[in-house]
Amino acid sequence: MSHRNILFLxxxxxxxxxxxxxxxxxxxxxxxxxDVVSMQKAHKSFINYYFDNLETQANELINNKYRPSLIRQIxxxxxxxxxxxxKQHQSLFNAIQKAFIDNKNLSQNELxxxxxxxxxxxxxxxxxxxxxxxxxxxxxxxxxKKQRRQLLGKVDSNYINIVKKNASITAxxxxxxxxxETQQSLFEMVGIEDNIRVELGTKLTTFADDIEELQSKxxxxxxxxEDVEAALTKFKNLINx
Amino acid sequence: xxxxxxxxxxxMMDDYIEIADANIKQxxxxxxxxxxxxxxxKINEFGGETSQMDDIIKExxxxxxxxxxxxxxxxxxxxxxxxxxxxxxxxxxLIP
Numbered sequence: 153m154s155h156r157n158i159l160f161l162x163x164x165x166x167x168x169x170x171x172x173x174x175x176x177x178x179x180x181x182x183x184x185x186x187d188v189v190s191m192q193k194a195h196k197s198f199i200n201y202y203f204d205n206l207e208t209q210a211n212e213l214i215n216n217k218y219r220p221s222l223i224r225q226i227x228x229x230x231x232x233x234x235x236x237x238x239k240q241h242q243s244l245f246n247a248i249q250k251a252f253i254d255n256k257n258l259s260q261n262e263l264x265x266x267x268x269x270x271x272x273x274x275x276x277x278x279x280x281x282x283x284x285x286x287x288x289x290x291x292x293x294x295x296x297k298k299q300r301r302q303l304l305g306k307v308d309s310n311y312i313n314i315v316k317k318n319a320s321i322t323a324x325x326x327x328x329x330x331x332x333e334t335q336q337s338l339f340e341m342v343g344i345e346d347n348i349r350v351e352l353g354t355k356l357t358t359f360a361d362d363i364e365e366l367q368s369k370x371x372x373x374x375x376x377x378e379d380v381e382a383a384l385t386k387f388k389n390l391i392n393x
Numbered sequence: 394x395x396x397x398x399x400x401x402x403x404x405m406m407d408d409y410i411e412i413a414d415a416n417i418k419q420x421x422x423x424x425x426x427x428x429x430x431x432x433x434x435k436i437n438e439f440g441g442e443t444s445q446m447d448d449i450i451k452e453x454x455x456x457x458x459x460x461x462x463x464x465x466x467x468x469x470x471x472x473x474x475x476x477x478x479x480x481x482x483x484x485x486x487l488i489p
Contacts, residue, residue: 171483199439203430210428217424218417225413226406233405242405247397265396272399279408284414292428299430306440313443327460334464341470 194309203300244273259392
């Protein structure tokens with residue numbers, strides 16, 4: 153191998169092999185995934201809390217305000233009919249009164265018919281009200297359920313995406329630590345001292361600090377030729393090691 | 394006097410309900426508006442956005458695969474060594 157190739161290989165190993173990636177960085181990256189999953193649970197709990205609360209309020213509005221108001225207003229409309237002489241016979245209130253209260257003048261046959269019709273009227277009254285109330289409940293709560301599903305779906309897919317991205321970084325870090333282990337084994341095979349990679353990494357960090365210092369001297373015009381020469385000598389020594 | 398007709402009453406109930414419903418919705422308009430939940434824009438805002446840099450994952454995966462191949466080097470050397478040793482054993486009686 154030529155001198156030039158050896159120099160190139162040395163620089164390559166220095167620059168690629170000495171970056172410090174401890175196993176704990178893999179552990180930390182893994183723990184970020186756990187943290188993200190925990191945040192996902194918290195975010196979803198908050199969304200569910202918000203929509204549970206809205207649905208409870210919607211049910212309360214339907215049960216405690218809409219339904220009683222509907223019954224009251226329909227009775228009022230029916231009573232208006234009852235008070236209008238030519239429309240009185242259309243009123244359920246009138247039908248109930250005739251069939252169950254003022255029924256002394258009715259024959260048995262008339263009594264049976266009027267009671268049967270009044271009962272049917274009451275059944276229609278309640279079933280139509282129930283149907284309308286449930287329709288309103290559905291129209292109020294349906295969109296909330298849809299929004300909840302949409303938001304939870306969006307949040308889930310985004311958190312899954314974050315976890316997926318983090319898993320890629322974790323796997324990459326893991327692969328770098330594997331490479332370092334392999335490099336260490338190879339160094340040991342050829343009789344190079346233990347932890348040479350870490351040692352070279354530390355020296356390279358010191359060298360990088362020196363270069364930074366030199367750069368600031370160049371920037372403020374206080375650098376000398378000797379400073380540059382000293383930096384070059386340090387780098388050469390580092391390569392030679 | 395005409396008797397009460399349940400069928401006509403059923404039709405009348407539909408009218409009653411329509412009138413009452415309109416009145417109630419006016420009366421509770423504020424409460425009903427407060428129960429509308431989130432707009433599409435708010436759902437998008439609160440749901441977040443994480444698709445930025447999705448393409449970079451492919452690059453990272455590629456780098457990881459390359460690293461793992463390099464990390465396999467020591468295993469491959471060991472396997473090669475063992476194979477060579479057993480082959481040599483077969484062809485040479487000198488090796489124990």
